[in-house]
């Protein structure tokens with residue numbers, strides 16, 4: 372492909388991402404299956420302007436998201452199956468939050484982020500993303516749904532890759548609504564779990580039904596991990612927490628965890644690990660999301676994780692890859 376066309380194709384990532392977000396918000400895939408359906412019928416069901424929805428779906432079909440058939444009919448593909456609300460591993464809510472007001476306004480600040488090293492959410496709202504969510508329950512609810520559905524797909528890969536069998540009481544620190552904790556507890560019927568997150572997040576968690584089948588083995592604990600973490604656990608799981616924060620913030624969180632570790636206790640991070648080699652990988656794209664959306668958060672290399680653990684009195688013992696994009700990084704007291 373000529374360089375100009377290749378560069379333009381990269382620019383057009385914007386149109387693809389926004390169109391995905393729009394069809395996810397409209398719930399288009401929920402009204403579709405593998406049998407083709409006309410764009411007129413779809414528009415009526417989701418309340419859209421048919422000629423505009425057609426243009427959006429035609430572009431997405433070109434990217435493999437839908438199958439386009441004669442007479443302006445479309446069918447689902449394996450990609451758009453994942454935009455259905457209740458699909459296993461659904462990414463519908465992740466697509467929705469990609470186009471939400473807080474996200475797009477923060478992303479518009481990217482040049483300022485690159486100049487200053489500060490995040491776009493704070494530039495727009497004057498406070499960090501979690502403080503913004505505390506004031507906007509609707510944004511927070513959709514964010515937690517996005518995290519839960521991502522965990523629902525990443526969770527089984529983590530459970531398959533890592534042997535949790537010697538853990539008796541597992542804390543999920545910043546565990547959101549506890550989707551990952553629930554997958555682990557279901558796999559290990561004698562394990563107990565503590566779900567720890569901000570009070571407003573914990574308040575939303577029991578309404579979810581992920582814990583069916585965990586037979587009262589889950590304790591909910593509200594709090595902030597800059598002040599304390601649960602006590603009395605032999606392992607502390609932090610999924611997509613460390614990537615939200617600067618090294619200084621992370622040292623505080625990890626030091627509090629280290630202070631609670633019993634002899635032989637473990638810290639388990641579930642994160643992407645940025646490879647040392649050049650090349651296009653999801654961790655490098657997610658890293659830009661962290662640059663813009665979080666106060667100093669970033670995706671880290673193995674070396675950066677090892678140094679971060681060491682600075683908090685911990686030792687990186689091993690990195691266990693999973694079938695998905697995440698690794699389990701196991702650390703113990705130094």
Ligand SMILES: C[S@@+](CC[C@H](N)C(=O)[O-])C[C@H]1O[C@@H](n2cnc3c(N)ncnc32)[C@H](O)[C@@H]1O
Pocket residue numbers: 501518519522544545546547548550567568569572594595596597609610611612615
């Ligand atoms: C990126 S989400 C990850 C959620 C969950 N671990 C998952 O992977 O699905 C970050 C989580 O950290 C929580 N969080 C943010 N600040 C916190 C704090 N100071 N104390 C405890 N939890 C916090 C958020 O509420 C949110 O649930």
